[in-house]
Amino acid sequence: MTDVEVLKALDDVVDPEIGKPLAAIKMLKGATVADDGSVEVQIELPTPAYPDRERISEAVRMALKAKLPEAGKATVSFTSDVKGINSGGAIGLKARNVIAVGSGKGGVGKSTIAASIAFGLKKSGATVGLLDADVYGPSIPHLAGASGQPGMIEKEGPDGQVVQRFEPLEADGVKLMSIGFMVPAEQAVIWRGPMLHKVLQQFLQQTEWGELDYLIIDMPPGTGDVSLTLSQLLGLSGAVIVCTPQQVALLDAVKAISMFNQVKIPVLGMVENMSGDIFGSGGARKKAEEMGIPFLGDVPGESGIRQRGDDGRIASVFDDDSLSRQPLQHVCQNVAMEIAKNLLGGDAPAMPTLEIL
Ligand SMILES: Nc1ncnc2c1ncn2[C@@H]1O[C@H](COP(=O)(O)OP(=O)(O)OP(=O)(O)O)[C@@H](O)[C@H]1O
Ligand SMILES: [Mg+2]
Structure with missing residues (x-):
């Protein structure tokens, strides 16, 4: 199992707040598979005031379970980068x-x-x-x-x-x-x-x-x-x-x-x-x-x-x-x-x- 396979399995996971696939709106930043088969998925939020991060983790875990049953324990890590329109x-x-x-x-x-x-x-x-x-x-x-x-x-x-x-x-x-x-x-x-x-x-x-x-x-x-x-x-x-x-x-x-x-x-x-x-x-x-x-x-x-x-x-x-x-x-x-x-x-x-x- 490779990082790429993990990302592929997550390709259509939808952000529960925005309603679009995490990958399509560039919130899915990467995935790392450790030697023991455990997976870390990196998500970049569009604001640090994103409400319930656990909902994303949940959606990610469910997708991995369904599509990559061989994946071990999955953790999701979050960073944020505020999106804006350069107002000024x-x-x-x-x-x-x-x-x-x-x-x-x-x-x-x-x-x-x-x-x-x-x-x-x-x-x-x-x-x-x-x-x-x-x-x-x-x-x-x-x-x-x-x-x-x-x-x-x-x-x-x-x-x-x-x-x-x-x-x-x-x-x-x-x-x-x-x-x-x-x-x-x-x-x-x-x-x-x-x-x-x-x-x-x-x-x-x-x-x-x-x-x-x-x-x-x-x-x-x-x-x-x-x-x-x-x-x-x-x-x-x-x-x-x-x-x-x-x-x-x-x-x-x-x-x-x-x-x-x-x-x-x-x-x-x-x-x-x-x-x-x-x-x-x-x-x-x-x-x-x-x-x-x-x-x-x-x-x-x-x-x-x-x-x-x-x-x-x-x-x-x-x-x-x-x-x-x-x-x-x-x-x-x-x-x-x-x-x-x-x-x-x-x-x-x-x-x-x-x-x-
Ligand atoms: N949710 C609230 N509960 C209790 N008091 C409140 C609440 N919100 C505002 N106040 C009080 O109401 C008063 C008016 O609030 P504020 O000054 O924020 O209003 P404003 O719309 O900015 O007024 P202005 O039009 O004069 O600028 C203040 O004394 C404030 O402490
Ligand atoms: Mg005022």
Whole structure:
């Protein structure tokens, strides 16, 4: 029995999440047969936030059992390499995937969910940045417990001239940028569209983000200004829509989806936040189904989330004692897998039906 025979036996094993053969989507990297007949199969995941690796191991073992009964004990080893669309390529931002987190309505938990997605993806092993695009009401500095001004570093530009660049702040391994690091929290920032555009462009282009697997953008409520700017500068992997189960919030989510559609940012799906409290639950799942967009999970209304955010420790929602750890992990996995599916599954990103409007 040779490595090649093992690979051949695994040729049509389908990835349980993406629905395509592991070999065809280049997740099957290799196989090694040891002297004692035991087999090691190497799988490369499209994101470290891949949900249930055991399902792949299981499918691999079953295929070997059926097609190569002489194979001994089989182990599956995993690495990951985040797949992306080089979202920031046009402006020299080295981010494989830029993800906007938005809603049509204020106060539904966008910033909380955006920060949780960033820290959750980081915790799974990805390289992550978090950009606060809410220049009127920045909340990332507070949520992440980060303060101080970004440093300035001098770099040599393409023509040999010296250019100044921002050094992002960092919390729990996630790089952060926010207008909140530059103006005092109580000082309202009143800018017109062109200025807003300029600031966001600087944050994206003149920040030393390094190479990122994911850049998460916390969007301000409502307005299309920011999404228009983003769509002009970047090729986003997609937007995550946050809503609460209330009917009004759901209608606002539909408006947000229509806004992202107008500026050609694909919608990755919908998250229901503050699920299960006085607002009820399940509304977003139903709405997502109706509109043919993925449902990315529900996050309970829970005082622990509020407390951790208020205390500047939002990353701790992934600690063992956090009641919301699992639901938030689910959301992170679903977001990362929607991107992977769009890239590897061969289906175009969901274009929602909008006759409701
Ligand atoms: N799942 C949750 N359970 C309990 N409290 C939550 C939850 N999600 C968010 N909150 C709380 O709700 C408030 C609003 O959240 P957040 O600031 O994230 O909303 P937002 O949509 O970003 O608001 P804005 O439109 O002002 O930017 C915060 O006090 C936050 O702690
Ligand atoms: Mg916010």
